[in-house]
Amino acid sequence: MSSTQGKPIQCTAAVAYAPGKPLSVEQIIVDPPKAHEVRIKITNTAICHTDAYTLSGSDPEGAFPCILGHEGAGIVESVGPDVDTVKVGDHVIALYTAECAKCKFCKSGKTNLCGSVRATQGKGVMPDGTTRFHNLKGEPLLHFMGCSTFSEYTVVADVSVVAIDPTAPLDKVCLLGCGVTTGYGAAIKTANVQKGDTVAVFGAGTVGLSVVQGAKAREASRIIVVDINDDKKKWSFDFGATDFVNPLKDLEEGETIVSKLVEMTDGGLDFTFDCTGNVKVMRDALEACHKGWGQSIIIGVAAAGQEISTRPFQLVTGRVWKGSAFGGVKGRSEMGGLIKDYQQGKLKVDEFVTHVRPFNEINQGFEDLHHGDCLRTVLNF
Numbered sequence: 001m002s003s004t005q006g007k008p009i010q011c012t013a014a015v016a017y018a019p020g021k022p023l024s025v026e027q028i029i030v031d032p033p034k035a036h037e038v039r040i041k042i043t044n045t046a047i048c049h050t051d052a053y054t055l056s057g058s059d060p061e062g063a064f065p066c067i068l069g070h071e072g073a074g075i076v077e078s079v080g081p082d083v084d085t086v087k088v089g090d091h092v093i094a095l096y097t098a099e100c101a102k103c104k105f106c107k108s109g110k111t112n113l114c115g116s117v118r119a120t121q122g123k124g125v126m127p128d129g130t131t132r133f134h135n136l137k138g139e140p141l142l143h144f145m146g147c148s149t150f151s152e153y154t155v156v157a158d159v160s161v162v163a164i165d166p167t168a169p170l171d172k173v174c175l176l177g178c179g180v181t182t183g184y185g186a187a188i189k190t191a192n193v194q195k196g197d198t199v200a201v202f203g204a205g206t207v208g209l210s211v212v213q214g215a216k217a218r219e220a221s222r223i224i225v226v227d228i229n230d231d232k233k234k235w236s237f238d239f240g241a242t243d244f245v246n247p248l249k250d251l252e253e254g255e256t257i258v259s260k261l262v263e264m265t266d267g268g269l270d271f272t273f274d275c276t277g278n279v280k281v282m283r284d285a286l287e288a289c290h291k292g293w294g295q296s297i298i299i300g301v302a303a304a305g306q307e308i309s310t311r312p313f314q315l316v317t318g319r320v321w322k323g324s325a326f327g328g329v330k331g332r333s334e335m336g337g338l339i340k341d342y343q344q345g346k347l348k349v350d351e352f353v354t355h356v357r358p359f360n361e362i363n364q365g366f367e368d369l370h371h372g373d374c375l376r377t378v379l380n381f
């Protein structure tokens, strides 16, 4: 039992007071967990594009002031009453896609989405409608994506956390909290790529490169990466791509990225993935699919108000448009398998950590995201 159990904790956090403003690294108060809640000492958190998207103000659901961050790992400091999913001292990953195992979604066997904390999570509060964070002036601070990992201590719902093998390095496996799991899961679960399939991945960030490694694990015959940044070429091949196409440089006169991909694969791909969040790319990804059976999976998060379009004929002739959240992975029941894949060398995670910084450099960490040489910045508390 820890000495802080049942008491408020003062610690360092990065507060997002307003959209478009840098985060304020300051001391905050984190209240003890209530029933069915868990307080975690975060050891490491990475920065994902979704944090930057919400901080920029483009997220219509973004509410301020809040504590962002959803790609984090740490150690359970204390638990509230009625928690039986984790215990004090467990090494854990925070889950923005909860798994209660009881709701209609969880029991459907058809989706990893869970309805249990959805409504309150979207509003930035705990399931009882209140927040566990406030600043030293006493002002309440909202939660984010049910995780809020940009704080040395955070409180999450017991359905939003999974215990992992304590020998797994937290400064690496924090990436399984979002980007790596999202891409890898989209390939092996949502698409369920099979041996010999052809695959195209648009956008070679952490998500896209993880799709590549999922397709490689499934022994896809062709894995074509499409990215407008040539710096992504080497990484693409390192993670298992067989081809790299830069649509800004590698197209002949009159050629489009769609016609090029269709020509390269004798009629189109079995699977394509959008990992850019650009709705024009989403259309290209669909239209590059093979007639009759090709499936296109949307992973990227588009800016507010954007819509996708194509001619209905594309779907009438058998192409399928799908989406994937957190790679279709059920966080509590399937994270253990991903950790094992990582420990056995089947799933690359360390390779995505291109930058490491102390937590108080979090604003520079957001800057890193804009540079082609950054896949993920991991922050250490």
Ligand SMILES: NC(=O)c1ccc[n+]([C@@H]2O[C@H](COP(=O)([O-])OP(=O)(O)OC[C@H]3O[C@@H](n4cnc5c(N)ncnc54)[C@H](O)[C@@H]3O)[C@@H](O)[C@H]2O)c1
Pocket (backbone or CB within 6 Å): 048, 049, 050, 053, 178, 179, 182, 202, 203, 204, 205, 206, 207, 208, 226, 227, 228, 229, 232, 275, 276, 277, 278, 281, 298, 299, 300, 301, 302, 324, 325, 326, 327, 375
């Ligand atoms: N669905 C989910 O559960 C989920 C989870 C995590 C992230 N995301 C989203 O996935 C996307 C990718 O995340 P990431 O962290 O890998 O981002 P990233 O910015 O690191 O990577 C995006 C890549 O796309 C490339 N790109 C941009 N425009 C392009 C274009 N027109 N054609 C081809 N390539 C282009 C960029 O050069 C970059 O390499 C983001 O939109 C993110 O918000 C979704």
Ligand SMILES: [Zn+2]
Pocket (backbone or CB within 6 Å): 048, 049, 050, 051, 070, 071, 178, 179
């Ligand atoms: Zn994310």
Ligand SMILES: [Zn+2]
Pocket (backbone or CB within 6 Å): 098, 099, 100, 101, 102, 103, 104, 105, 106, 107, 113, 114, 115, 116
């Ligand atoms: Zn559920």
